[in-house]
Amino acid sequence: MVEIDAGGMYYRLLNEKIKALARSGCKEITVRNVCGQRYIGAGFDFKDLRINLYGTPGNDLGVFINGTEILVNGNVQDGTGNTMNSGRIVVYGDAGDITGHSMRGGEIFIKGNVGYRTGIHMKEYKDMRPVMVIGGTAGEFLGEYMAGGMIIILGLNGGNLIGNYAGTGMHGGTIYIRGKTPDVIFGKEIKIFDLEEKDYKTIMPYLERFANYFDCSLEKIYETKFRKIVPVTHRPYGKIYSY
Amino acid sequence: MEYEQLKLIEKSVKIPSGCGVAGIVNKNANRFSGEMIVSSICMMKDRGNGLGAGYAGYGIYPEFSDKWCLHVMYDKTGEKEKVEEFLEARFNIVEQEPIPVRKVKSLSFIPVLHRYFLDIKNKFSDNLTSEEDFILETVMKINRNFDGACVFSSGKNMGIFKGVGHPDEIAEFYNIHNYKGYTWIAHNRFPTNTVGWWGGAHPFGILDWACVHNGEISSYGINRRYLENAGYYCTFYTDTEVITYLFDLLCRRHKLNFEMCSYVLASPFWEEIERETDVKKKKLMKFLRIIYASAMLNGPFAIIVANSSVLIGMNDRLKLRPLVAASKDDFVFVASEESAIRKICPHPERVWMPEAGKPIIVHLQENKNYGEIKKYK
Numbered sequence: 042m043v044e045i046d047a048g049g050m051y052y053r054l055l056n057e058k059i060k061a062l063a064r065s066g067c068k069e070i071t072v073r074n075v076c077g078q079r080y081i082g083a084g085f086d087f088k089d090l091r092i093n094l095y096g097t098p099g100n101d102l103g104v105f106i107n108g109t110e111i112l113v114n115g116n117v118q119d120g121t122g123n124t125m126n127s128g129r130i131v132v133y134g135d136a137g138d139i140t141g142h143s144m145r146g147g148e149i150f151i152k153g154n155v156g157y158r159t160g161i162h163m164k165e166y167k168d169m170r171p172v173m174v175i176g177g178t179a180g181e182f183l184g185e186y187m188a189g190g191m192i193i194i195l196g197l198n199g200g201n202l203i204g205n206y207a208g209t210g211m212h213g214g215t216i217y218i219r220g221k222t223p224d225v226i227f228g229k230e231i232k233i234f235d236l237e238e239k240d241y242k243t244i245m246p247y248l249e250r251f252a253n254y255f256d257c258s259l260e261k262i263y264e265t266k267f268r269k270i271v272p273v274t275h276r277p278y279g280k281i282y283s284y
Numbered sequence: 285m286e287y288e289q290l291k292l293i294e295k296s297v298k299i300p301s302g303c304g305v306a307g308i309v310n311k312n313a314n315r316f317s318g319e320m321i322v323s324s325i326c327m328m329k330d331r332g333n334g335l336g337a338g339y340a341g342y343g344i345y346p347e348f349s350d351k352w353c354l355h356v357m358y359d360k361t362g363e364k365e366k367v368e369e370f371l372e373a374r375f376n377i378v379e380q381e382p383i384p385v386r387k388v389k390s391l392s393f394i395p396v397l398h399r400y401f402l403d404i405k406n407k408f409s410d411n412l413t414s415e416e417d418f419i420l421e422t423v424m425k426i427n428r429n430f431d432g433a434c435v436f437s438s439g440k441n442m443g444i445f446k447g448v449g450h451p452d453e454i455a456e457f458y459n460i461h462n463y464k465g466y467t468w469i470a471h472n473r474f475p476t477n478t479v480g481w482w483g484g485a486h487p488f489g490i491l492d493w494a495c496v497h498n499g500e501i502s503s504y505g506i507n508r509r510y511l512e513n514a515g516y517y518c519t520f521y522t523d524t525e526v527i528t529y530l531f532d533l534l535c536r537r538h539k540l541n542f543e544m545c546s547y548v549l550a551s552p553f554w555e556e557i558e559r560e561t562d563v564k565k566k567k568l569m570k571f572l573r574i575i576y577a578s579a580m581l582n583g584p585f586a587i588i589v590a591n592s593s594v595l596i597g598m599n600d601r602l603k604l605r606p607l608v609a610a611s612k613d614d615f616v617f618v619a620s621e622e623s624a625i626r627k628i629c630p631h632p633e634r635v636w637m638p639e640a641g642k643p644i645i646v647h648l649q650e651n652k653n654y655g656e657i658k659k660y661k
Binding site: 052076077079096097098099100116118119135137138156157158180181182204205226 | 327328330555556559602603606608621622623624626627635637639640
């Protein structure tokens with residue numbers, strides 16, 4: 042395992058250093074004193090590389106990432122996993138706004154809470170299906186314009202599970218929420234259902250992985266029933282210009 | 285190239301946005317060096333593009349804590365004498381000097397920067413509704429009537445320092461680390477719709493209010509016309525100016541508290557007001573939305589506003605711009621990015637992101653050493 046001290050380092054240099062190490066065959070790189078460096082891992086194509094970050098990485102962490110695993114010991118800022126293709130981002134802390142923005146594939150696990158517009162415009166295509174699991178709560182506009190993939194909100198630490206306007210403009214994918222349907226204003230394009238057996242089968246592997254990463258009990262997660270938020274139409278704005 | 289020509293060229297350029305804001309307040313009004321805020325805002329250097337940066341510090345002039353302090357910029361030296369003549373008629377000028385600056389090679393088109401410490405002349409004091417309104421009127425008169433002169437700071441025991449450059453360059457230029465204050469706010473600019481000139485850099489200030497802003501106010505025209513009725517005239521070509529004046533109008537003159545002020549500026553949606561269960565609060569929200577329709581700020585914003593007794597951080601109702609807060613001991617930090625806080629306070633006790641439209645309000649304890657802290661409530 043190789044270590045980099047990122048203290049005071051500009052993001053371009055830091056990314057070049059990580060890239061050079063990965064090209065030379067490193068499989069695990071630890072970066073300490075991360076503070077505000079943007080775009081860490083941008084577009085990385087290293088399938089079996091793991092990056093451990095200590096500190097607070099900057100915006101667009103793991104943007105366009107294609108196969109790398111990033112573990113963050115700390116909070117992350119805005120735009121984590123922006124348009125990521127595959128790979129995994131695990132955050133032992135909270136995440137900012139637009140987490141999983143336009144995600145196309147791969148997995149994001151957040152131990153704590155996420156900000157506004159989580160999973161905005163997530164999408165899926167054939168076997169590319171992005172998944173995001175949030176241990177805490179999510180802010181308003183969760184899954185805004187969501188077109189595919191799935192988001193799971195666990196609310197393990199109390200607080201308001203989700204904010205107003207969840208699923209606004211949603212036209213694909215599924216949001217699973219743990220607990221009763223919250224008394225919030227939902228987007229006009231969604232409906233809420235209880236889970237069927239096959240739904241539990243779908244989310245199980247991700248919940249197992251979540252429990253593994255953050256060392257929490259799977260039984261406790263299953264103690265409370267889940268519900269799912271799904272869109273009622275695939276083209277909510279299909280007629281917007283046709284009158 | 286002439287300054288005026290430069291202004292015109294910059295007016296035609298449009299670049300996507302991403303300003304940075306930062307604020308630090310010591311609740312016990314203990315003063316600390318400006319170095320800390322410089323370090324915080326420079327962490328977010330990439331949020332700006334070198335077309336504006338600035339700082340506001342409170343408690344920086346303890347030796348003149350009861351004097352009105354005007355910071356004035358002149359881009360034609362001829363105007364300086366006329367403005368000074370105007371000031372002499374209204375004030376006793378206790379002290380005046382060029383604002384101390386250092387040569388920074390990368391800065392250009394630097395205006396003449398001067399500061400005045402003033403007492404209002406006795407003959408005016410009988411006819412005044414308040415000293416504040418007199419200062420307001422004076423500032424508006426200078427900014428409107430003297431071409432090439434503008435007052436960019438007009439409070440007591442506080443000062444705004446700003447210009448066209450990166451935040452580290454502007455800090456070096458004004459020697460920000462040499463000042464000590466109990467509240468600091470800072471801005472790193474990425475101008476989108478308006479000119480990148482020295483007056484257009486943030487913070488904007490009137491009396492002891494200072495405001496930094498990331499975003500754009502699309503209701504600028506409505507707000508501006510509304511403010512003109514109350515004697516505030518916009519002369520800086522930048523939307524943020526209206527936010528500063530609205531705070532003075534609503535909180536000082538109309539005596540709204542800061543929570544009410546947030547209902548006006550970042551109005552809750554009608555459907556949210558309908559869902560409010562507290563009848564009294566519901567009535568208040570409705571009332572404020574109707575009465576102050578023209579004061580509502582439309583468009584994305586994250587703002588930090590300060591005066592000598594409070595620091596406020598707030599988002600627009602849709603939260604279209606980032607804002608993070610943290611606290612440790614008697615310090616509260618607010619910034620666009622968490623890293624800007626971690627840089628100066630690696631282990632805060634609490635870190636949180638305020639909800640959309642719900643302000644963080646940090647009140648200061650009174651501290652006699654640095655002059656009386658004015659309560660607007």
